[in-house]
Amino acid sequence: MTKAAKRSVGTKIKIGLNAIGDLSSIGSPSITQEEIDVTTLDSEGGYREFIGGFKDAGEVALSGFFVPGDLGQAAVYAALESGDVQDFEIIYPAALGATWTFPGIVTAYNVTTDLEEAIGFEATIRVAGKPTLNLSPSAGLSALSLTGTGGTLSPSFTTGGYSYTYGGVTAASVTVTATAANHSLKLYVDGAFRQNLTSGTASTALPLTTTAAKKLTIIAQEEGKSSVVYEVVVVKTS
Known part of the structure; x- marks a missing residue:
């Protein structure tokens, strides 16, 4: 089962x-x-009553x-x-x-x-x-992309996927574009809030170093519904 x-x-x-x-x-x-x-002298059957x-x-x-x-x-x-x-x-x-x-x-x-x-x-x-x-989940992202020379998103974005890697980057920075109509979109870098995103619009440039990968977290939420979390680990190779 x-x-x-x-x-x-x-x-x-x-x-x-x-x-x-x-x-x-x-x-x-x-x-x-x-x-x-709220028990009274005439409570039925001699049982206590409560509100x-x-x-x-x-x-x-x-x-x-x-x-x-x-x-x-x-x-x-x-x-x-x-x-x-x-x-x-x-x-x-x-x-x-x-x-x-x-x-x-x-x-x-x-x-x-x-x-x-x-x-x-x-x-x-x-x-x-x-x-x-x-208990009502947001619809979540309909598209997710990153830009940065040499970078490849793996696996390819799907609406049911929440964890990705963007590897092979040789650029000094990347941007991320998240698309989700009627959602608030918040971007975090290594757990720290970075900026509010506009659906379909690239973020500000996110600097990279070769010494450590960066974890990008996007929290998408429709009003009155529960949030959906997406994570992308960005790896700079040179």
Whole structure:
């Protein structure tokens, strides 16, 4: 029997515009509802009766590896210091087509060091209002292309493909063009927000070096629907 379960690899969480990087575990809002006892002397059969009270969306726990240069982790720490309510979004893999969005405050930030373990990062977000679980996926990109001398997109773009490589680049920079009518399009470079894209229009030039590949992430979203994430690893060969 074919199983509907999907792997969690590729799940992301954003604080504002920045993705929080190098995570190995992402929780979610956990909604509970208080109960109000409305039992009276004439309640039928001697059973207690209840109505719903306030709802509480709980806390979202994060854990992973401490990366001081990660803009998302830095934003979490800044949010703890400020105490301000932030906008968060959990984006599940595209095959699921689901997201959580919620306001929250950061209530804990912890860096862990243990013998024979990588230095860890932990944080807790208190959901501060109504969370929204969106189960209607955006249509996503209808076209994706990059320009840069020598570069080849592999595999060729398909509407059901979300992970690509753009290899063999000899140019000093590349541009990316994403097409998706009636979508907001956001471009990230190595996890950091770079710019809002206009459908069918090339991005600004993205500088490359031969010392490291760059990961381009495009998040496409139709209003009122869940986001779809595309990733392109760009490799400069000379």
